[in-house]
């Protein structure tokens with residue numbers, strides 16, 4: 001029920017906020033997040049919980065299947081604010097296994113908006129299908145591969161945005177990292193190492 005969330009907030013105030021008044025007082029004046037997180041809306045993939053991060057650390061954009069869309073002014077404005085104003089040096093695109101969005105990519109979906117949205121990942125669908133056919137992957141392996149290929153494709157989209165492309169042309173930040181989270185083990189694996197990627 002919804003009351004449990006308000007009760008949870010009261011516990012947060014008593015057990016966390018009021019015990020770290022200096023930290024939250026500093027934070028109330030300004031934010032200096034260290035990363036921009038582009039993740040899935042899935043309720044099991046809470047970026048601050050799975051990275052043991054406090055408020056103020058992560059600037060966040062989440063959508064179905066952690067997609068970077070060229071024509072999405074929402075994500076574009078978040079990236080622009082993160083990079084230009086907050087000067088965030090690292091962007092992480094974090095996908096996850098057992099993703100309902102990725103499953104819908106593979107199986108198709110009836111709902112109009114969701115189908116349109118997932119079309120943006122069609123390059124990853126084709127790539128994963130080709131490998132799955134060649135390697136005779138199980139359905140679970142195919143889905144896991146598609147989750148990974150989707151992260152790589154969204155990084156390609158991110159690098160292709162004119163804002164990012166122009167910064168990289170000048171040799172400037174941000175670094176772009178690709179991660180994948182396992183809802184079964186709680187672990188994050190690095191798919192794309194932003195420190196070693198050629199801009």
Ligand SMILES: [Zn+2]
Pocket residue numbers: 040041042064065066096098099100101102
């Ligand atoms: Zn998901």
